[in-house]
Amino acid sequence: xxxxxxxxxxxxxxxxxxxxxxxxxxxxxxxxxxxxxxxxxxxxxxxxxxxxxxxxxxxxxxxxxxxxxxxxxxxxxxxxxxxxxxxxxxxxxxxxxxxxxxxxxxxxxxxxxxxxxxxxxxxxxxxxxxxxxxxxxxxxxxxxxxxxxxxxxxxxxxxxxxxxxxxxxxxxxxxxxxxxxxxxxxxxxxxxxxxxxxxxxxxxxxxxxxxxxxxxxxxxxxxxxxxxxxxxxxxxxxxxxx
Amino acid sequence: xxxxxxxxxxxxxxxxxxxxxxxxxxxxxxxxxxxxxxxxxxxxxxxxxxxxxxxxxxxxxxxxxxxxxxxxxxxxxxxxxxxxxxxxxxxxxxxxxxxxxxxxxxxxxxxxxxxxxxxxxxxxxxxxxxxxxxxxxxxxxxxxxxxxxxxxxxxxxxxxxxxxxxxxxxxxxxxxxxxxxxxxxxxxxxxxxxxxxxxxxxxxxxxxxxxxxxxxxxxxxxxxxxxxxxxxxxxxxxxxxxxxxxxxxxxxxxxxxxxxxxxxxxxxxxxxxxxxxxxxxxxxxxxxxxxxxxxxxxxxxxxxxxxxxxxxxxxxxxxxxxxx
Numbered sequence: 001x002x003x004x005x006x007x008x009x010x011x012x013x014x015x016x017x018x019x020x021x022x023x024x025x026x027x028x029x030x031x032x033x034x035x036x037x038x039x040x041x042x043x044x045x046x047x048x049x050x051x052x053x054x055x056x057x058x059x060x061x062x063x064x065x066x067x068x069x070x071x072x073x074x075x076x077x078x079x080x081x082x083x084x085x086x087x088x089x090x091x092x093x094x095x096x097x098x099x100x101x102x103x104x105x106x107x108x109x110x111x112x113x114x115x116x117x118x119x120x121x122x123x124x125x126x127x128x129x130x131x132x133x134x135x136x137x138x139x140x141x142x143x144x145x146x147x148x149x150x151x152x153x154x155x156x157x158x159x160x161x162x163x164x165x166x167x168x169x170x171x172x173x174x175x176x177x178x179x180x181x182x183x184x185x186x187x188x189x190x191x192x193x194x195x196x197x198x199x200x201x202x203x204x205x206x207x208x209x210x211x212x213x214x215x216x217x218x219x220x221x222x223x224x225x226x227x228x229x230x231x232x233x234x235x236x237x238x239x240x241x242x
Numbered sequence: 243x244x245x246x247x248x249x250x251x252x253x254x255x256x257x258x259x260x261x262x263x264x265x266x267x268x269x270x271x272x273x274x275x276x277x278x279x280x281x282x283x284x285x286x287x288x289x290x291x292x293x294x295x296x297x298x299x300x301x302x303x304x305x306x307x308x309x310x311x312x313x314x315x316x317x318x319x320x321x322x323x324x325x326x327x328x329x330x331x332x333x334x335x336x337x338x339x340x341x342x343x344x345x346x347x348x349x350x351x352x353x354x355x356x357x358x359x360x361x362x363x364x365x366x367x368x369x370x371x372x373x374x375x376x377x378x379x380x381x382x383x384x385x386x387x388x389x390x391x392x393x394x395x396x397x398x399x400x401x402x403x404x405x406x407x408x409x410x411x412x413x414x415x416x417x418x419x420x421x422x423x424x425x426x427x428x429x430x431x432x433x434x435x436x437x438x439x440x441x442x443x444x445x446x447x448x449x450x451x452x453x454x455x456x457x458x459x460x461x462x463x464x465x466x467x468x469x470x471x472x473x474x475x476x477x478x479x480x481x482x483x484x485x486x487x488x489x490x491x492x493x494x495x496x497x498x499x500x501x502x503x504x505x506x507x508x509x510x511x512x513x514x515x516x517x518x519x520x521x522x523x524x525x526x527x528x529x530x531x532x533x534x535x536x537x538x539x540x541x542x543x544x545x546x547x548x549x550x551x552x553x554x555x556x557x558x559x560x561x562x563x564x565x566x
Binding site: 002003004005006007008033040144147150151158159160162189192194197198205207236239240241242 | 280285286288289290292293296314316317320347348349350351352353354355356384386387388460461462463464469470471472473481
């Protein structure tokens with residue numbers, strides 16, 4: 001299925017290369033889309049070396065034309081984001097404010113000013129946390145596509161990577177998370193691979209993060225991953241697996 | 243001097259557990275560099291070395307394949323669709339599938355552009371084969387093994403039910419009876435296929451027990467209609483009943499029309515009154531249409547028992563509550 005309108009695609013084809021040279025990225029990728037109630041956020045990422053690097057930056061926009069950089073959330077903010085109830089969908093308004101109240105740990109006195117316990121998080125920050133979470137939890141690349149470069153000491157795209165064969169691309173052992181963990185170690189049955197001959201494409205869909213999809217064209221160096229969804233993990237997966 | 247070289251070479255040619263020796267590996271790596279002639283061989287030397295090591299243990303089998311694989315069945319089905327020119331029945335209302343899907347594509351959702359044409363051909367075949375009067379693309383439902391494409395359709399006149407072999411199973415007297423074909427949740431029939439180009443399979447009618455049970459469930463579809471739906475409390479039926487129940491719930495919850503566009507036909511004697519387009523209705527401005535209040539549900543809500551209309555009353559019976 002398609003998730004970008006032709007208008008958004010046309011805008012992105014023009015604007016992302018400009019963004020790329022402004023920031024000095026070697027490459028930019030479309031990360032996907034976070035769906036909200038009244039609007040969706042298109043997300044892109046820019047890298048200097050490879051998708052595995054620590055310093056890659058994320059960008060978001062609503063229409064494909066006006067892009068803003070996503071902030072790098074601090075650990076305290078990430079913790080606060082986790083307290084937003086999972087059922088609260090993104091609204092589609094980047095300035096929307098979520099209010100989260102910390103619980104007083106047992107044995108401690110509540111602070112004098114009760115407002116110290118509440119934290120306000122704007123939606124663009126929440127979206128940044130979601131993107132980071134999904135990227136860390138499920139983003140996948142083929143094994144051998146990005147390897148540690150011995151001279152530079154950073155993960156680099158492997159220029160001799162000739163792609164996965166059709167057989168290999170369907171096997172979870174040929175895929176790894178960005179941090180290096182093999183895809184075959186994910187919850188059994190939560191990743192489904194499928195070959196689509198009409199597009200010469202193999203796709204891997206995640207059921208724990210519905211909307212995540214890693215893909216490759218077998219025997220070529222074309223591969224990538226994408227996420228189109230509401231940003232929530234499927235915590236009912238134990239029940240929903242057939 | 244010679245013996246030192248000989249000793250060194252012998253050491254390099256020592257084969258390890260896999261039968262590869264350092265000497266073989268180095269010569270293979272150098273041969274690969276000469277053959278492929280990369281721009282900066284020193285920079286990518288380690289990567290080439292790794293590739294050679296990997297190839298030594300895993301030869302690329304696909305190049306060794308001699309017998310050609312049979313064509314994928316889904317592509318054959320699609321090819322046949324493009325070739326066929328089905329004749330639609332005269333009174334059939336066939337939608338402009340490509341245009342409708344293009345509208346969705348402009349919104350950033352919907353099927354891949356190519357699928358629109360295959361879908362049109364596929365729906366035309368279904369309409370011609372079954373003699374349907376109306377047909378509509380309902381959507382695509384993803385499954386773990388295979389996906390479903392779903393089409394909604396209606397006959398001009400409900401066909402006679404086949405008796406089949408032997409008697410159909412006697413309906414459970416305690417169960418809420420399903421609504422007749424052509425009414426309520428069963429107003430339309432639904433056909434599914436896993437890939438466009440495969441023959442369409444009709445889903446069974448929606449049963450109230452399946453609908454009420456589906457409300458409690460959250461299960462992935464596998465893509466196989468006869469798959470068991472493993473849940474607690476047990477689901478009455480297999481995946482095709484679960485799919486049909488979900489389709490009914492989705493339709494009745496989400497199918498909306500602009501307010502005022504349709505109204506009840508005042509002069510009709512049928513009960514409930516049929517819905518017809520309102521004459522002289524003008525679409526409001528886009529800003530007004532962006533408000534949820536400008537839209538209305540087209541179909542009634544499904545009651546708690548799993549039907550749209552109340553089941554026929556029997557003598558001694560407890561009250562049925564309407565869904566709030």
